[in-house]
Amino acid sequence: MGDALPAMEAPSIGVVGVGSLGRHHARVVRDLERVECAGIFDADSDRGRAVGGELGVRARSSLRELIEASDAVVVAVPTHSHETVALEAIEAGVHVFVEKPMAPGVAAANRIIEAAAARGVVVQVGHVERFNPALVAARPYLDRPLFVESHRLAPFTPRSLDVAVVLDLMIHDVDLLCSLVGRPVTELAAAGVPVLTRHVDIANARLGFEGGAVANLTASRVSVTRVRKLRVWQRSGYLSLDLAAGRGEFHRLRDGVSALDGPSLPEGVPALAGLAAIVERIPIVGADSEPLAAELASFRDAVLGLAPPPVTGEDGRRALELSLAIEEQIEDHVAHTRSATP
Numbered sequence: 001m002g003d004a005l006p007a008m009e010a011p012s013i014g015v016v017g018v019g020s021l022g023r024h025h026a027r028v029v030r031d032l033e034r035v036e037c038a039g040i041f042d043a044d045s046d047r048g049r050a051v052g053g054e055l056g057v058r059a060r061s062s063l064r065e066l067i068e069a070s071d072a073v074v075v076a077v078p079t080h081s082h083e084t085v086a087l088e089a090i091e092a093g094v095h096v097f098v099e100k101p102m103a104p105g106v107a108a109a110n111r112i113i114e115a116a117a118a119r120g121v122v123v124q125v126g127h128v129e130r131f132n133p134a135l136v137a138a139r140p141y142l143d144r145p146l147f148v149e150s151h152r153l154a155p156f157t158p159r160s161l162d163v164a165v166v167l168d169l170m171i172h173d174v175d176l177l178c179s180l181v182g183r184p185v186t187e188l189a190a191a192g193v194p195v196l197t198r199h200v201d202i203a204n205a206r207l208g209f210e211g212g213a214v215a216n217l218t219a220s221r222v223s224v225t226r227v228r229k230l231r232v233w234q235r236s237g238y239l240s241l242d243l244a245a246g247r248g249e250f251h252r253l254r255d256g257v258s259a260l261d262g263p264s265l266p267e268g269v270p271a272l273a274g275l276a277a278i279v280e281r282i283p284i285v286g287a288d289s290e291p292l293a294a295e296l297a298s299f300r301d302a303v304l305g306l307a308p309p310p311v312t313g314e315d316g317r318r319a320l321e322l323s324l325a326i327e328e329q330i331e332d333h334v335a336h337t338r339s340a341t342p
Helices: 022-031 045-055 063-068 079-091 106-119 133-141 165-181 291-303 313-340
Strands: 012-016 036-041 072-075 095-099 123-126 147-153 185-193 202-209 214-220 227-234 237-242 247-253 279-285
Touching: 012 022, 012 063, 012 291, 022 036, 022 045, 022 072, 022 291, 036 045, 036 063, 063 079, 072 079, 072 291, 079 095, 079 106, 095 106, 095 291, 106 123, 106 313, 123 291, 123 313, 133 237, 133 247, 133 279, 147 165, 165 185, 165 202, 165 214, 165 227, 165 313, 185 313, 202 313
Parallel strands: 012 036, 012 072, 072 095, 095 123, 147 214
Antiparallel strands: 147 227, 185 202, 202 214, 227 237, 237 247, 247 279
């Protein structure tokens, strides 16, 4: 795209990789306002042509051809190819949106970040839960979380079986947690087990943060039911979010009611009053919007220079690094339990 990165009104965005997730990226890019769809490319040419025909977008014959036609690209190929594709785009002066996890390892993530900084292009990482309508609606009530609990449970599907459940599912909540608490992790304990695959299929991690916040994360891809719930306790109240349903509620002491102290209720509250007499319940209702569309709109705005990317390369590296540390500790735990089995 040349040495200079010119101002633009409607960036041309292409999509690399149109598998189960990438085809949704292509659909959203096609329909996004103030964007020109540069087309798609997939290493499986038959799949590329099929998805291109289905969506009515141009299937490019090579990655180079797509990059040359684009101001920005979405990288939705398998994780092991993220670095190769991202670096080729960056070296051409093309902005990059790379799906999570941003790279197979921290060193690769660093190379992407460093190359983008040297070339002066945007890198945004695809942590779509940041754009969950329930979480967006809850942000006004979030205030210095002290304890966070997440459950992300999914039925088994033959997808992403080349990675453990931590990088497949838990990394979503790792990123959310880091963005909510905003402090360095000081303690980590994790455990998990393989159930249906050779990788860990269910995992739990307990994290401690500088300043005293604590979090407990559970992820499973061998659940009977699908669950995506986030609970946050803080001094101002308790927040419960159903991320799958896009709604939740915030509970806090009613105006004029101070924190309870001892066996007696506050003055004026009947002795037999229930919780509703002293606690206010505020419904949280997310907008009827698609998180992926909001995420890619934010990438468009970052490319246009209207706002910084909401999930930077550094954010993606942080979530990756912490997730890999969790995974390493779990693998040690699994190895220990195997060696201890009679």
